[in-house]
Amino acid sequence: MTVAADDVLARHGLLEIGDALREHVARQRWFGGKERSIAAVSIEDVAEISAHDPTFLFVVARVHYEDGGSDCYNIPLGIRDAGHPMAGVDPKFLITTVNRDGTTAVVYDALADNDCSLLLWADMVGNVERTTAQASLRAEGTGLAPLEGSGAIRLFPAEQSNTALSRGNDEFLKWVRHIDSGPSIELEMIDALRQGGFIHMAETLGGIDYLRRDEPPTRIAFLQRYLHNASEGWAMALTSLRDLYTGAEEDDGRSPSERRAAVAEQGPAFTPEAARLGEVTAEMHLALSWPGLSGDVAPVPITDADLGDWATAMTQDLDKLLELSNPRLEKLRAVRGQIVEHFDALRHVADPGVATRIHGDYHLGQVLRTDLGWIVIDFEGEPARPSAERRLRWSPLRDVAGMLRSFDYAAAAALAERTSPDDPAWEELSAQGDAWAQANRDAFWQAYVARIGNSSRVLPRGDSAMVVRRAFEVQKAVYEVLYELGHRPEWVNIPLRFLLRLRP
């Protein structure tokens, strides 16, 4: 902490804000350290973007854990006198009250304050550079609407690992909360995808970079073309499933072929969407495997050693799971051998294709249906994983496996909406959901493979593609079992059901 930073904090009565921030951070959806206990929160860096009315500070807070580790978070602060309407801010944004020059002032997350958000936009519209106590900020934007007459900035209520804002009908801002070290993964990915010719993503309009000494630029705000009239793939899939289950409930038992026919003849079918999604996914992977990419995003051949390492790691993760003493794992222990066979099959793949950077967190919630077709979003990988791990290169089939598993989850989630396992109709409806998932997995996969075409640079040849895909699907399901046991035990049957039905 430098004197300059202390000066800024002192001026606004924030020298003692650590404890309030600690409580605030622990409550936030975007805070990724919930499983660790926080020792303290300190201010790492600060810049005064606006001195008064509103006071708007760019703040990087460092969260120190009891285990000795720490993480940096991007928490812009707004401060207004207690008499100002912002004093009545939604409590989830309120951080504390402070005494500033003898008057009481409220401190809150600045993104809740339209005036502060407008200042962020002003920086991007004007391509402003600012010095912070420790580093600098560089904002950029091209083709943005003028500030004059800007309507209200919209703060999206759904809290994720980031915070989303939009201005007008055209501009969407993703405010990154966790400031990692190393290059900005999403920036790397968007850049690589653009170079590779991928068009099914939101157009980049600008952003704000945080420039630290000894670190590559970190993008803390992504400004993109707003995707108008978009729906999540998840919502689209559920629309289809609700129709299907309602029909199944009105029928007295269906044979397997009748269940397949019910999916094929369904009005709100999802399969054409799944097929188009398969094509878009293939295009994403063709872009990421473009031989012109270099450095950390270059595609590299998968070696026999890679395959062996993957198989070993997958088996180790499985064994770690099976070591848990949870009774729900009994049946899984019984089929360990069969599961491991799917991993070991990797070792015999002759021509495994290339390893590329991948989306890394690919599921129906990461794709949006728009009037221009499917758009893929959020290229930062799985937020819970360390940055270095998210930047690893894998077979693109790892993404494919993620999406295929997502079809299973959608079928299960729509089933859980309407009934529970103690309902006598549960098994019948589950079977109908399985038929839906299978049809959509097939539609997705066939369109994916067809779009990839004969390009051997991406996929393993011939039947090997299925072997690799299957290994990643199984790996993903094993991970899901572990995750669900820890977070949502009532969901653990979804991956278990998949693993227990695996055929050699």
Place this chain on the structure above:
Amino acid sequence: MTQTAPETRTFTTPDKDPLWYKRAVFYEVLVRAFADSNGDGVGDFRGLIDKLDYLEWLGVDCLWLLPFNQSPLRDGGYDIADYYAVLPEYGTVDDVRELVEKAHARGMRVVMDLVMNHTSDQHEWFKQARSSKDNPYRDYYMWSETQDKYNDVRIIFIDTEVSNWTWDDAAGAYFWHRFFSHQPDLNYDNPRVHEEMLDIVRFWLDLGMDGFRLDAVPYLYARDGTNCENLPETHAFLAKVRRTMDEEYGPGRVLLSEANQWPEDVVDYYGTPEAPECHMNFHFPIMPRMFMALRREQRYPITEILERTPPIPDNCAWGIFLRNHDELTLEMVTDEERDYMYQEYAHDPRMKLNLGIRRRLAPLLDNGRHKMELFTGLLLSLPGTPIMYYGDEIGMGDNIYLGDRDGVRTPMQWTMDRNAGFSQADFAQLYLPVLMDPVYGYQAVNVEGQRRHESSLLHFMRRFITLRKKWPVFGEGSFEILEASNPSVFAYLRVLGDQIVLCVNNLSRFPQPVELDMRRYAGMTPVEMVGKVHFPAIGELPYLLTMAPHGFYWFHIQELRT
């Protein structure tokens, strides 16, 4: 020459509102099918005249008459043998004049089908033309010694025609035809053909017609090395027709073109500011996509195509329809669209069943009352001029066993009396049997019965047609798709000055919630437009609505004084 333009007197239209077609509700009517005044089993103009009161009551602004000119009827009247004569079973030119006068007296307008591309081979021009190479009418048509010309041109009626050239023994030459081989194409390189066609236009405008629906316009000219569609010469001729109409008759007459193409290509038929062509064009792809959206229970099939529809000049309008006398067509749209539709339909036996055959609205919607209402709501509130097909206002069915053309052309069902009140003829004498099945038959579905019941489909139609006409915003307002959190809900804003209308449609068979971003109208109140029910005021939070299955709402967004 036997055919010349008879004497006519000029007739003025009801008023001089030049943009009437943007706010009007059109009604497509088949004279043959509507009402038979003389008991010969075939509908006629006098019968139609008798039903004008009904059409006025319903709220129709403009009748579109399917072809009624003298014709051998080998293509539903699209094979005209005399442009100045009326099919005798329909009546006389004087009957048409009387229809137009009586329609005008009620504030209604009338447009007629006009086939410019070709005539029947029974037309006097063709008879003359084929008689000898020196005949002055020879050059009215397109002749060739060989078939090796215009080789890049597709055959439209691929099921019945093997070539666009047909040998004519009498002429000793091949003649060119884009449609059936009994429909020779006129030769628009001949200036006399231009004059003939403009005289025909003048004749019917003099009689009082308010405009024309131009059949098959993209094909007027042929040029080697092209696909002979949408050629610049064709556009130039359409501009000439428009200029003639505007200069000689002033504004207020309308040209509605049938160019069954992709919207971004169809816009060319509106012409340019310097050389305007048609006032209206049909928007073809939106119709099958509405059925698709309902089936998929999501809005994207519709919003995609609207996204791809270019803006059109302010004084122009799209003609939109739910059903007409043609099939739910996949033909004559682009390959890309056909691929999309086939990809969607390929595994869907229910939808495949409905392709390529002609069905009416009610059977296509499983006779679902809520679906019919939802579709009518969409038709009346989407940007464009709604064109209804006779009988759909009472939910008439079809008879697919009558075959291709006739299944959707059965007699209008007026009453539950003999022959549905359509005709006093013997049943066997009817041009087509009236529908008699228990669901759609005339005893269950007829105008008389539905007029008696306020809750009938017919009263619903009338109520919403009336509402649409009260609000110019539906015809002239801007259109913006609204962000809706639920893919089954299709919401949009229509705005014209302070007429701010919000339309919300649930495409799902289940009740659905939806959150709309309405903050730009914070503080204002949505007032439901039929019952004037005041909904909660709009605030800063997303505006929540709950939608009944296949339900729809129209709201006027108002600043309420409290």
